[in-house]
Amino acid sequence: MTTGDEVAATLRRKRNMKCCAYIVIRVMLETIIIVMFALTVMRVKTPKVRLGSVMVEIHNTTTSSFNMRLIAKxxxxxxxxxxFKFENTTATITYEGAKVGQALIVKGRAKARETRRMDITVDVSSDRLSGASGTFTLGSQAKLSGKVHLFKIIKKKKSAEMSCTMVVDVANSQILNLSSK
Incomplete structure (x- = not known):
């Protein structure tokens, strides 16, 4: 026969086992939450830089030369x-590999999980575009270097690069094709 002390000891053991099981389950859940947080929130990705649209303004057009201004988003x-906090940099416009214009991209900040939009203006003249008339292809490159700040504690260096090509129609003052990588 069992005595009252043996019954009480058995009940205490069962209660202690339940308590240990609850503690183990809680620790496992907290570990899973921390791992998920580290894999999603703490993973730093490289921001993306693109030209959204480009407007063309042609000035002083003659049969042999022109001046043009590109206004890009x-x-x-x-x-x-x-x-993402980035430093001053330049966007370069090229024609057949030769630099024909550049624009300053002023330092700034893209907020968390948002898109920052800026206007840049580049002056290009036909003096630097030998043999260009009608339509021609321009290239643009930029590299934004900066840091991604997480919770004001973690700072990771990242560089966002842009490489775009555009076909310019001088007669109609427009961009026929704009593609970015």
Whole structure:
């Protein structure tokens, strides 16, 4: 026969086992939450830089030369959970590999999980575009270097690069084709 002390000890053991099981389950759940947080929020991705649209203004057009201004919408898409702070840089416009214009991209910040839009203006003249008339293809490159700041504690260096090509129609003052990588 069992005594009252043996019954009480058995009940205490069962209660202690339940308590230990609850503690183990809670620790496992917290570990899973921390791992998921580290894999999603703390993973730093490279922001994306693209030309959204480009307007062309042709000035002083003659049969042999022209001056043109490109007004471009530049977007910096930040998919991180922290803001991307970038330094001053230049966007370069090229024609057949030769630099024909450049624009300053002023330092700034793309907020967490948002897209920052900026306007840049580049002056290009036909003096630097030998043999260009009718339609011609221009290239543009830029590299935004900066840091992604997570929770004001973690800072990761990232560089966002842009490479675009555009076909310019001088007669109609428009961009026929704009593609970015």
């Amino acid at each position: 530049l977007t910096v898409k930040n998919t991180n959970f922290g803001h």
